[in-house]
Amino acid sequence: MATCPHASAADIRPPKPSDNVYREDCTVCFDSIDDAPGLDVCLHCFNGGCCGERIHGRLHAQQAGHPLAVNIRRTRKRKQRAEGEPPEKISKLAIKAETEEEKYDTQSDVHCYECEIGGLAKEGKVGEVVDGVLKANTFAKQEEVKAWEQEMTACEHTLCLEQEPPRQIPSGDLGHCTKCDLKENLWLCLTCGNLGCGRTQWGGTGGNNHGVEHTKESNHPVAVKLGSLTADGNADIYCYACDEERVDPELVAHLQHWGINIADRVKTEKSITEMQIEQNLTWEFRMVDEKGQGMKPLFGAGFTGLKNLGNSCYLASVLQSLFAMPEFAHRYYRPDEMIPPIAKPAEDLEVQLRKVADGLLSGRYGQPGSDVQASEEVPEQPWQSGLAPAMLKHLIGRGHSEFSTMRQQDGFELLLHLLKLVTRSQVAAQGQYKDISDPVEAFRFSMEQKLKCLGCGKVKLRTDEMENLSVAVPIKRLPQDTSAKSASDNDEKPKEEFEPVTLRQCIHEFTAAEHVELNCAGCGNKGFTKQQLFKTFPTIFAVNARRFEIVNWVPTKQDVPVIVDEEDFDLEAYRSPGKLPDEEELPEDQDAGSGASNAFVPNEMALEMLMSMGFPKVRCERALHATGNQDPEAATQWLFEHMEDPDIDTPLSVPGGGGAGNASADPEKVENLGMMGFAAPVARQALKETGGDMERAVDWLFSHPDAPGISEDAGDSSETAAAADSPGKMEVDNKPAHYSLKSIVCHKGSSIHAGHYVAFVRKNVPDPAHPDNEEWVLFNDEKVALGADAEEMKKFAYIYFFRRKV
Template structure:
């Protein structure tokens, strides 16, 4: 059947670069396996759910007037339990296709006429075929993210091969030193074939390829089973000790009689093995007595599928959307969404989609395959949050705390025009720093807005039970960590008032308290220049506790303020003494250390070390630090591009210019400045960026007492580094109506009763404490 709406449209198949949303709805998590399938708009390729509720396909039509859609409905095939598996004649990776798993039905319909159209007609056939054969938006993002930065090296580019010959089939059948027939690595210089090292997933290896390198120092080898006809393969350089690219791989293989076009990939690549390893990290899913933990279903108990490395994202998102401020801001029980033609590109829409997916209970149902649930896949959300970010756009594992900070900042910026409804404000508070000159004993107070604290965990080793065992550590209380965070420290300081060089004492304390306090426990030690995670237990109280003793009392009777101007106070940068000692102990020059600390917040030696490695080649790296304050900020050139960028974010020209002026033209710091000064309209008499006592320019949080907090949720990590391993979240929730709160474990798509989590609390990476109000 045809219709007038189809006759009036020009429809084209999607191009390779176009996003085709054919996995799930762009505004909820209904998908092609939903009872009525998924509608893909054939004009712009938006995906919309077809059910009466939420009805996002019809909503998209009402906004765009795009009437023609392709409905895709998949039905999972039943597995015949008594059917013998197919016999594998040779080593191969069976590629399970969509046809193996699903029966797929497609229909084309006009939403305006409510009629089904002939999808085989000349006008529709190419478009339908283009949609069905294209990579989905989610798959496009995944493929792009997996494009790791593997580059050639001098050893692959300048490889000199020995005399050419054709390797016989029997020579390529197994390792030349043993009988292993998989995980075989061919030396591209001499043609020797050796087995690799043992790999994740039970892949065997006796390391004969590495032994060959130790004997010959031939640097470059290729994994035979990973070679594809299009020229990709795992190439490893032993001299670089890195995976590398070989631009001349086809030529180098032909040197040994191996025609690349005839090769077939029969083993998993190193990337695929890494992906599997990320997915295999498991927290215990059984109780202390060995019983399987009870799965939970319903509103607020929806899991998030692991997209290969997204456990860091899942743990953060579960904790955030368990907070009342996030639920009230983003959860709409009627799945109400902004009326936009491109909902997949809208941050507000994707936050509401996540909230509806997690909190409605619509998708928290038992799976047909096991006792758990399938969970929802946050692919569109991950792609949007990671867009243009060097790390979060990749498929590599990330630091959950760094992602939390980044996501909260994004949400804060997105809500800057509606501060009253900004859920990120629930984390904001003010830290006040008191500086006392040890010569004249005059004081200066400076306020700074924060949304988390990163507390140092003292390391006290108890030794090892045996040389093979790991170090054990003395338990530390949360109170001790907070004591260290707020403890006075002595600094090098030259007083502008009295001229004394005796130094100063600085102490940080809470000027105000947040509704939710985020605490990052830093259990790291630099070992061989690498930040290494240590299992130092931190004892966190189960009952509510007060932070009253950590409040800043402000200017006290008898204290005399330093009369130096704000510019003078800012002109002298005082590096953190402990961080300086650590960095200088690694061999970095003092000037470089000072610059690194200045540019990374003066509190994190790991961040400073990373900054140093990234700026080693800067031409001015060894020049003394120059601060933009004390006149520098006043004279800094304000770029039109910077002003345009800030005004595009909704700020006035005056605000943009002042932010850039106050930060010496540094765009990143200007953005931070303008969000930290929401009441500053950009005029000259507005509050400045630093303050003495009583200036009252930085406002956030609440200074009332008591400041009582109780543990709400934790993010836990398993693995030796925050950039590898696995993250999960434990959140205290009411499991039964009228019952007391219980700990719930969110382990990707698995959601279960957490049982006894005392051990998890002692080794958590991030803590969320909720303020208790009478």
């Protein structure tokens, strides 16, 4: 065995359990240990570097001064079943953990880059480090869900629960505590059906302790919090006898006893979970068209799939949609540009976005997989193996209470979070790279809100910068065919059908004028009309179609068909005319709702509806403030998406008047922004423009790098405000607002917490006879195919991406 001085003198050590060992794929590209040259893992810092023609392993060794590396190559073992032996069937909701040794043959070789020597002896300290690298969990494995089996734990009181004769429990507006009028923080006694309010909690959650009093009087131990019911049958259950939170395996039946039926939704979600397990175990997961024919696989540049890392289909579908856009493709796919030396490329968002762009767009990895296994039901199709964006997923979720987990997430929330991270990363990237711009700029547009007093006719205009539109889809059920049901022998509940709507209808309702109650300081009138219209239009128009409603206390997504004009989606009718010649603007010091009523006042009807669902008042106020203070459905969705926010139960404390109000910036918040590197004048302006919200202020600062700022002595004078929002700063948008649909993200399932995401993208599919012909392409995790059922899926998309016509 060869030796070198670095092997005997190097200060190296085996990896600790807490160390990230990148031993599956390169940290800069997707070349991996499954490729013929293998992967070099640095023995000094455990970085993974490819050793083919891209030589990222060698570049790392030169830049970091780390000469020693172990080259790892892996080949898949072929399993053989004895003749006549049947395949193992799935008998329970579990995934069998298969070790790496059972799946692969692995070879390793230690070499020194500085001495240009290979075949170094794996002995002494070098041997210990190599052994530690080979045995360490891969980075991807640390991030994914290991083998699991669903377990239910309960106490004797939930297992042996005896219920009194059933009766219907009022829901919606009729549900309230039996001893007071509270409609929030309601707990249902599973023994007798009593509705009692909970304890008064720190942070303002309402409660008069009537639920606890009922338990003491009746000795009924188990209660469930109604507002916590989810579509997968989970809920907050408390056993007062044990004085602990518990699980009720028969929760569905116990709720059904009191008229709260979630059994259908639980069954639906379990079937989806079972299908996701089957998806992990077989390649042929619904990759057939409506006729049962296998879809045509696609390969090459722009047709590369992404592996499911465990409930990561929401991430894959959004990434495929984004990198199909020229703005993201040109920004991050730069094959002729070297990445500068970076100590930890796996923890750099810029590097990981470039890595994903290279993986999806270069065509290097979009090839048929060499180890594709055929099922016995479907003929073998040469699907891809797919790329695992584990490093990017880790960076996106780092520090986030939801995206850092392995649970299924909301695809639209992921899109908003990712765009925010991309914008924030541009400042640092501009210091390292030349000629780059923020790709999120293509999503930005301005909505102009006009408040008009019904008494004096004066108006107040406010401009809000946005990156998307989230619209409610009207849910209207079609009459069911009762004759068909009676003719049927089965007792299954017939599938509900809904009246189709157009996306234009949804946007029309979003932009329609509505009546609001505000105090006019000019004439004392309390009636205003409020309307939001487009002041500018984006290059990429992202629209979220919300189809959720509360059914038996459970947020449920309904399959309402939304009809979309694919070729010419015209938004001209929703362009804001601005202030009309005959309109007079309210003075800055006489803004609608100013003075004593300048605090945020929640919409009473919307607040009442939300509280009737069991949400605490503090949470309802936060939801209404975050979603425009009008739409209870939007606020409901916001609540379910922000249940884990650390400040969800903190009483709302922001100035009203909308956006750039008259309140002075909080000096402490200005100082906190200063600690992040933002100058005090622009920090004041950001806080002013975002109503004092720190997180929104940070985003505003990153998206407005040239903001003039507000000096301390200038305060919030109208002159300063006018200068900050002067017409010269706002580009006039006179181009036609005509769009064409380019991609959609679809969600299958009735819950925001489960289901499966896929993406359909319009692309030029290689065809010599029709070189400019665009086809819908389906991206279903690692599988990419011609999207035969795209026309049907358009009706049920969750996110629509339109491109403005030039």
